[in-house]
Amino acid sequence: EVQLVESGGGLVQPGGSLRLSCAASGFTFSSYEMNWVRQAPGKGLEWVSYISSSGSTIYYADSVKGRFTISRDNAKNSLYLQMNSLRAEDTAVYYCARATSAVDFDYWGQGTLVTVSS
Amino acid sequence: EIVLTQSPGTLSLSPGERATLSCRASQSVSSSYLAWYQQKPGQAPRLLIYGASSRATGIPDRFSGSGSGTDFTLTISRLEPEDFAVYYCQQRGTFGQGTKVEIK
Numbered sequence: 001e002v003q004l005v006e007s008g009g010g011l012v013q014p015g016g017s018l019r020l021s022c023a024a025s026g027f028t029f030s031s032y033e034m035n036w037v038r039q040a041p042g043k044g045l046e047w048v049s050y051i052s053s054s055g056s057t058i059y060y061a062d063s064v065k066g067r068f069t070i071s072r073d074n075a076k077n078s079l080y081l082q083m084n085s086l087r088a089e090d091t092a093v094y095y096c097a098r099a100t101s102a103v104d105f106d107y108w109g110q111g112t113l114v115t116v117s118s
Numbered sequence: 119e120i121v122l123t124q125s126p127g128t129l130s131l132s133p134g135e136r137a138t139l140s141c142r143a144s145q146s147v148s149s150s151y152l153a154w155y156q157q158k159p160g161q162a163p164r165l166l167i168y169g170a171s172s173r174a175t176g177i178p179d180r181f182s183g184s185g186s187g188t189d190f191t192l193t194i195s196r197l198e199p200e201d202f203a204v205y206y207c208q209q210r211g212t213f214g215q216g217t218k219v220e221i222k
Contacts, residue, residue: 045155045163047211061211095162102169103210104153108162 002026002107004096009112016086016116022079022096022109030054030074033099036081038092039111046092049081050099064090086116120144122207124214130222137194139217141207146187151209154183154192157216158203166205167192194219 008020020036036048049070050059058070069082079096093113097105121144131137141152149170155163165174167183170190180195194201202221207214 044216045157045206045208045213047213050211059211100168102151102153104151104165104168104208105155105163106165106168106174108164110162 002098004098004107004109006094006096006109006112009094009114011115011117012086013118014087014116017082017084018086018114020081020083020094020096020112020114022081024077024079024096024098027098029072029077033103034072034079035097035099035105036070036079037095037097037105037108038090038114039095040089040092043092048094050103051079083114086114088116090114091116120147120209120212122209122212122214124205124207124217126217127215128218128220130220131197132222133197133199135197137192137197137201137219139192139194139205139219141185141190141192141214143188143190143209147209149186149190152183152185152190153208155206155208156201156203157206163206 003025005023012018035050038046038048051070055072067085071080093111095111096109098107100106123142125140152170154167157163171183182193184191204216204218206216
């Protein structure tokens with residue numbers, strides 16, 4: 001059974017940093033592209049970042065470019081999102097999602113809540 | 119950048135009725151990359167339709183997708199109580215704003 005479990009969310013002050021993790025199991029993690037998608041409270045879905053299966057290709061949404069860094073450790077079956085210079089508008093539930101070859105998201109984690117507030 | 123516009127914002131229907139949800143792209147997109155998701159309160163989204171018209175694993179056949187170019191449609195033939203939720207279309211890194219299907 002495919003499982004994605006996020007962790008690392010919490011309350012952080014504006015300008016602070018946080019590192020999210022996503023532990024994958026039930027599939028060959030190193031063969032799949034992965035993404036982070038977020039959802040602000042009461043709002044819709046927003047794609048945040050993409051990483052290829054090898055980690056060699058990375059994309060970011062303009063809203064987080066230069067502040068967030070996606071990475072992965074295929075030996076540990078884990079995906080990460082390093083978030084720096086956090087702003088109030090980064091407050092959201094952050095989901096990791098497995099991508100198909102067509103960049104659909106076929107499996108999602110349960111999400112981890114990040115709250116940026118003083 | 120492609121913008122996906124979903125309509126209506128809210129659809130009020132009764133169980134057993136047919137639901138028709140629209141997703142319009144600001145420019146032509148490949149059908150191969152158009153997907154639909156369902157999200158219930160407090161849950162992660164679930165992939166329903168990929169490639170505009172293919173049902174994901176385990177999705178009941180009352181859900182169907184169609185369309186091409188700039189206009190795509192998700193149809194729920196007969197609404198079941200568990201189908202009342204928010205639905206999103208997606209194309210690569212862009213999501214529509216969602217359509218809420220609520221009980222009338």
